[in-house]
Amino acid sequence: MAQVQQFKIKELEAFTYKGVNRRGKKVDGEIKGTSIAEVKALLRQQGITPSGVKKKPKSLFGDGKRITPLDIAIFTRQIATMLGAGVPLVQSIDLIANGADNKSLRTLMQKISVKVQAGLPLSETLREHPKYFDDLYCDLVKSGEASGALDAIFDRLAMYKEKAEALKSKIKKAMFYPIAVLVIAGIVTSILLIFVVPQFAEIFAGFGAQLPAFTLFVLGISEMMQAYWWVVLAGLIATFFMVKKAYSGNLMFRTWADGRIIKLPVIGNILNKAAVARYARTLSTTFAAGVPLIEALESAAGASGNEVYKNAILFIREEVSSGNQMHIAMKQTKQFPEMVVQMVAIGEESGSLDSMLAKVANIYEQEVDDAVDGLTALLEPMIMAVLGVVIGGLIIAMYLPIFQMGSII
Template sequence: MAQAQQFKIKELEAFTYKGVNRRGKKVDGEIKGTSIAEVKALLRQQGITPSGVKKKPKSLFGDGKKIKPVDIAIFTRQIATMLGAGVPLVQSIDLIANGADNKSLRTLMQKISVKVQAGLPLSETLREHPKYFDELYCDLVKSGEASGSLDQIFDRLAIYKEKAEALKSKIKKAMFYPVAVLVVAAIVTSILLIFVVPQFAEIFAGFGAELPAFTLFVLGISEMMQQYWWLVLAGIIATFFVIKKTYASNLKFRTWADGRIIKLPVIGSILNKAAVARYARTLSTTFAAGVPLIEALESAAGASGNEVYKNAILFIREEVSAGIQMHHAMKQTDQFPEMVISMVSIGEETGALDSMLAKVANIYEQEVDDAVDGLTALLEPMIMAVLGVVIGGLIIAMYLPIFQMGSVV
């Protein structure tokens, strides 16, 4: 208990100050400390006689940019490089903090540095920030501390994070194009229905003849959009947020949705390959770092990013803990390709499971990359085709009555 209290360290806060330096010149600025008394002592050490010190008010809109996963990946690579070069841990963290452009990241690094300097293990310090450092990250750092190979662990973590972010970027790219097609088509259609079609409606009003069914259908949609466009927009936004919230909070819905998504044409194939790559990369990284296979599988399940694969990996974990070989358990899930199962089988037989899984990850990451490039090339003409069908359909609907009048004459 006494040891736990020893590590209750106050976090650094920003203070503004005014004072006079050794030359008698008035100075002001900003400094970090844990209290006003400490800040005054720090200023005196710098040769500044403080006349006023107060806490810097926190911004209503936050304090700098958000820390993104890519920032953590860059931090991991930087600290791996510095530790590999023989730079002490605390000095490495301080150098990264001083060089960080992101103010939020700099503050986070400073907090970590203060606690590590006070004697708290780095893994325990990182656990205090689960938003940025997950269990897998902290467990690997802890194993590096125990084995004295923190530089090697951070190198593995850096590779893992860089690969994970690259894969995530590819998935976002794959999902972006179909969404872009739908959004562009919806915007163009809405503009035509709200602003262009009504002009034709005024012309048709003077015809005194019965309009074609297709034209009446388009005019009906146009009238609805003119009167209730705000309701349609609100409905789309509300539906999006309801689905997003339900997906995040409801396990059954998330499992159902993930199962349907991975069965979609083209996109489903990419997501399946990405899930296999993520599984292999996570398992390879943790197993190579000396984490027992059962724990490594649990980490892989948490990092899967898909409930279907998460359940499959947890099933594999249960089977392996019962003494079943991993490749047999993988086969029972019906989620992994035969090639992956065969390579895992070879890895188990030769005792090189981590390197074999790394090869699987490399293969499937490359396949995801190729599939995304192929999808991009396929969807570029598809965007033009969709827009052509939408705009062409509206033009035909508007000109049908004119064509009919021409044929009568």
């Protein structure tokens, strides 16, 4: 096996060809191969005499849709089903590739198939694509290869991926509504200040009387927006990208930001529950697959999605590696609810830690689902209220001078 890994396997590429078939009819099309010589040989086997073969030029904007985590989750479930039905590994990958609508996913599957056929372990082949298969995924596949239970491992992986994507979808749904409220309110307010309020300003210019303070305040903001709207827009965009860059590139800022986010009202509660669910689900999946607890905790830390919880899980890992019980270490972090700590303690005492963690994950995933539904129901009238206050405030500011003049008359 070591000798096989020393040479580089050529990957399939797309070629276009022109030629003549057995009936003497001119044909053209597209075919995949590793070289022009191989493609010509393949065409001759199909009864086509090639007159021209060349590599298909790659598009400047890519050759298809990007591969999403949901695509990987679906692939994992498909391969788990096929392996469970007794279909050989390579044939399973080829069947999934042929049935993939996403061209990028199809190409990825074909690359994996070629290398597995050449004798490389699937886990090592997947590690060459860390963008789609993280260390946790590859480690579990490796444990399945070592134990000879690859179908069972893929079944666990499929469930893990499906649960993770469902949880991620709920979190996005929870975050969408507050952001939607702010964006809609900002757009409506900007339109009114830039296009509507100036019309009233022209009317007020002929009044010859002192305008109310609230009206003057709104007119001042309107003038600023008319003159410097592009500065405000550029500032918001620059701030967004600066914060995004700082969050991805600065550990200290990311830790600070994650700590503040999980303390937000309503949203913070959902994110905390989601982090606990993700921790329990990851640990349950890896530990049940035969991964040692220390390595399972390291995987859980990497999959936590929050620096505060990542640091807490790494602390638990250090304590467990020192011989302390996991539930005691969890309690010391003060990041996990008492119920979770007690359930882990019961799991440790009874020797059923993986099943107890799975129950914790199920409970908190359901709580996240309920909390998101509650937030959605709460924010729907809140959107109307916020827009009503913003628009109503601007209308009052514009009509206040008219009301005052009416009372004087």
